[in-house]
Amino acid sequence: MTAFDADYIIVGAGSSGCVLANRLSADPSIRVLLIEAGGPDTSPWIRIPVGYFRTMHNPLLDWCYRTETDPGLNGRSLAWPRGKVLGGSSSINGLLYIRGQPQDYDGWRQLGNAGWSWDDVAPLFRRGEHQERGSSVHHGVGGALTVSDPRVSRPICDAWVQAAQAAGYPFNSDFNGAAQEGVGYYQMTARHGLRCSAATAFLHPIRGRPNLHVISHAHVQRLTFQGRRVTGLVWRDRAGAEHPIAAAAEVILSAGAIGSPHILMLSGVGDAAHLQEMEIPVTANVSGVGRNLQDHLQARLVFATHGPTLNDEVRSPWRKLAVALQFATTRRGPMAMAASLAAGFLRTAPHLETPDVQFHIQPWSADSPGEGVHPYSAFTASVCQLRPESRGDIRLRSPQAQDHPIIRPNYLATAGDQKTLVAGIRLARQIAKFSPLHERIRAELRPGLEAGDDAALLEWARQTATKIYHPAGTCKMGQDAESVVDERLKVRGVVGLRVADCAIMPNLVSGNTNAPAMMIAEKASDLILEDRRLGNDVF
Numbered sequence: 001m002t003a004f005d006a007d008y009i010i011v012g013a014g015s016s017g018c019v020l021a022n023r024l025s026a027d028p029s030i031r032v033l034l035i036e037a038g039g040p041d042t043s044p045w046i047r048i049p050v051g052y053f054r055t056m057h058n059p060l061l062d063w064c065y066r067t068e069t070d071p072g073l074n075g076r077s078l079a080w081p082r083g084k085v086l087g088g089s090s091s092i093n094g095l096l097y098i099r100g101q102p103q104d105y106d107g108w109r110q111l112g113n114a115g116w117s118w119d120d121v122a123p124l125f126r127r128g129e130h131q132e133r134g135s136s137v138h139h140g141v142g143g144a145l146t147v148s149d150p151r152v153s154r155p156i157c158d159a160w161v162q163a164a165q166a167a168g169y170p171f172n173s174d175f176n177g178a179a180q181e182g183v184g185y186y187q188m189t190a191r192h193g194l195r196c197s198a199a200t201a202f203l204h205p206i207r208g209r210p211n212l213h214v215i216s217h218a219h220v221q222r223l224t225f226q227g228r229r230v231t232g233l234v235w236r237d238r239a240g241a242e243h244p245i246a247a248a249a250e251v252i253l254s255a256g257a258i259g260s261p262h263i264l265m266l267s268g269v270g271d272a273a274h275l276q277e278m279e280i281p282v283t284a285n286v287s288g289v290g291r292n293l294q295d296h297l298q299a300r301l302v303f304a305t306h307g308p309t310l311n312d313e314v315r316s317p318w319r320k321l322a323v324a325l326q327f328a329t330t331r332r333g334p335m336a337m338a339a340s341l342a343a344g345f346l347r348t349a350p351h352l353e354t355p356d357v358q359f360h361i362q363p364w365s366a367d368s369p370g371e372g373v374h375p376y377s378a379f380t381a382s383v384c385q386l387r388p389e390s391r392g393d394i395r396l397r398s399p400q401a402q403d404h405p406i407i408r409p410n411y412l413a414t415a416g417d418q419k420t421l422v423a424g425i426r427l428a429r430q431i432a433k434f435s436p437l438h439e440r441i442r443a444e445l446r447p448g449l450e451a452g453d454d455a456a457l458l459e460w461a462r463q464t465a466t467k468i469y470h471p472a473g474t475c476k477m478g479q480d481a482e483s484v485v486d487e488r489l490k491v492r493g494v495v496g497l498r499v500a501d502c503a504i505m506p507n508l509v510s511g512n513t514n515a516p517a518m519m520i521a522e523k524a525s526d527l528i529l530e531d532r533r534l535g536n537d538v539f
Ligand SMILES: Cc1cc2nc3c(=O)[nH]c(=O)nc-3n(C[C@H](O)[C@H](O)[C@H](O)COP(=O)(O)OP(=O)(O)OC[C@H]3O[C@@H](n4cnc5c(N)ncnc54)[C@H](O)[C@@H]3O)c2cc1C
Pocket: 011, 012, 013, 014, 015, 016, 017, 035, 036, 037, 038, 052, 056, 081, 082, 083, 084, 085, 086, 087, 088, 089, 090, 092, 093, 094, 095, 096, 097, 098, 218, 219, 220, 221, 254, 255, 256, 257, 259, 260, 263, 339, 468, 469, 470, 471, 501, 502, 503, 512, 513, 514, 515, 517
């Protein structure tokens, strides 16, 4: 197959793009081209779970975005890692497998998006899954994505789970099962102790299909149009040469919550006034492009402990060697660790229907993940609000595709977000008072007990809270004036173009976003194949 005779071009080989490429190319009569700005996922740090400490902030694998200074964070700017490699962010993420709450998807449906209720999407989560615990009403086996239990434990995390139970919160053995609420342990996207990225699961096993062509190191600059019909796109190679390429049927943007709106705006699809300001000819005035940006914001409480934690293990070269040997021989131990071990999905007030905060409990501590652990024994109890109300946006910095867009997350902009995060911090403190955790804690270092009232806790959060890497919503699905795609993921105002990735979430899901990104692509593939069967893709 030459690179010029694709029916469908998928932009971005991330969590969504890999699933989509797999499902569409399963039909040998469909020619699929997958275009990725990053390179092959050959770095060993991608396969080793704890390698995210090495892959994040590495310009060979990470776009290395930065937000603008954020008023809600006292004017701080945050690094926003995004995978730039086959597998996208699933190649550099923390491996935690969480689907969200059924109410998230029912909420999408209630916004008018037919086909997206929990009952509609639950089978799509199961379809791609290989659950190592076996099949059940909630889980699938035989799918490409292996979901497994942690291969490492640490007493401090066990103590947290037990203390939370002593504080009255139920144990939950499966956060993707009958209910999300409770405390317990995360499952992870790993197979035999190695990362199972979207590329590992969905792309590499099918690279031999003659109707699938993958181009890496290909940075998509803009889409091409004939009138309002998308005809293809232009990508740029590492030497700076531009290559036009045509799609006979459709282009699907799976470039992520930053990449997809960026490409749309560069192509003249976006808010007309903003595009004119950038001197980009307007193809379609779709004002919602780049708006509705949402992200989870984590406040990271750090508790100093009497006994050693992982901070101590990785400080000693001998212990480090032992950890490496353990991983090399058994695929177990700290190197097989996902971003967090223990988990909690809790309600900050009894009247709430479902959990509104999530805990990530880590047997180590650092100012920010990827920035080196603290030189003392400590662990982290990170808490984030699950359904933020604050909305930010993504705008063009310039009409050049090489320039990163302006990212304004607008964290903690509403009173509700501020209140929930402060209540979450108080919950973390409350759990720390219970046995068997309490007796292991030497001191609360962050925020520290001097931060007593709500105002002080909020101020501490503004000063120190950081992202959890879940940007979403910038090409929102819906029926209102701010929506960018309809419930079939077709971009408004143009023909032959869809978005299928985290950007389409009208509201961020209550949990980590990798599994939802893959589910969105499963759904997209069903919609595209159905349209093809019905002849709706002939424009
Ligand atoms: C450090 C980190 C830790 C995380 N931890 C977890 C976790 O533990 N659990 C969890 O569930 N989620 C986690 N997430 C979030 C989750 O991985 C992402 O939400 C999910 O992978 C997003 O999928 P996507 O398909 O929307 O985008 P991505 O996977 O980011 O894919 C987008 C792809 O498009 C490519 N692309 C973008 N622009 C262009 C262009 N112009 N031309 C060509 N290609 C382009 C990118 O290079 C990338 O490969 C984490 C994310 C990060 C970054």
